[in-house]
Amino acid sequence: MRLLPGFLSLVAQRHLLSEVRHVLACAPLYSPAMPRSGSPYSVRMSNCGSLGWLSDRSGYRYSPTHPVTGAPWPPIPHPILDLWHETTGAAYAPEACLINCYAPTARLGLHRDQDEHAKDAPILSISLGDTALFRLGGPDRKSPTRSFRLGSGDLMVLEGPSRHWFHGVDRIAPGTSQLLPEGGRINLTLRRVTVP
Ligand code: MD6
Numbered sequence: 001m002r003l004l005p006g007f008l009s010l011v012a013q014r015h016l017l018s019e020v021r022h023v024l025a026c027a028p029l030y031s032p033a034m035p036r037s038g039s040p041y042s043v044r045m046s047n048c049g050s051l052g053w054l055s056d057r058s059g060y061r062y063s064p065t066h067p068v069t070g071a072p073w074p075p076i077p078h079p080i081l082d083l084w085h086e087t088t089g090a091a092y093a094p095e096a097c098l099i100n101c102y103a104p105t106a107r108l109g110l111h112r113d114q115d116e117h118a119k120d121a122p123i124l125s126i127s128l129g130d131t132a133l134f135r136l137g138g139p140d141r142k143s144p145t146r147s148f149r150l151g152s153g154d155l156m157v158l159e160g161p162s163r164h165w166f167h168g169v170d171r172i173a174p175g176t177s178q179l180l181p182e183g184g185r186i187n188l189t190l191r192r193v194t195v196p
């Protein structure tokens with residue numbers, strides 16, 4: 001895992017946020033459901049890119065279209081693609097950019113990202129807004145974990161073995177950033193889905 005704290009200046013964060021808002025105007029946030037139980041996540045989601053990650057009663061999958069509007073996902077904005085190439089060093093582009101939107105009380109349970117065919121490709125995470133208490137474990141659900149803060153403008157690259165480690169968001173620290181007027185946090189995770 002590679003943490004890049006404070007990688008984005010405030011100006012860069014504002015610019016990225018406005019790109020994300022444009023994406024969300026076209027691909028609105030929705031409340032996904034967990035497989036089997038159908039219980040809602042506390043996090044609202046959307047995507048951009050040729051493929052978007054979805055969760056519903058029937059499971060997890062990548063889809064070229066929005067589950068509510070049926071429209072193709074909007075493209076990944078260029079400044080976000082530039083960050084991918086700059087931080088991962090990958091020559092290939094990501095296909096999916098998942099947008100996770102946390103209200104002040106939202107959290108995300110311990111999970112692994114394992115729905116991608118490109119098992120060796122890195123994942124880039126971009127945090128905007130209130131600080132998250134992020135938990136990173138290891139290869140097994142029972143592996144020891146540690147937690148650290150992801151603040152607005154922090155980037156994290158999961159690569160090598162850490163690409164397959166368990167992780168989650170324990171909580172959001174309200175009022176730690178002024179970036180989002182409504183409060184809360186937006187996280188972008190960029191992934192390669194098909195083998196490059
Ligand atoms: C989040 N992030 O930070 C959730 N997954 O809101 C993730 O689930 C994640 O940060 C894979 C790689 C990096 C991540």
Ligand code: FE
Nearest residue numbers: 111112113167
């Ligand atoms: Fe994840």
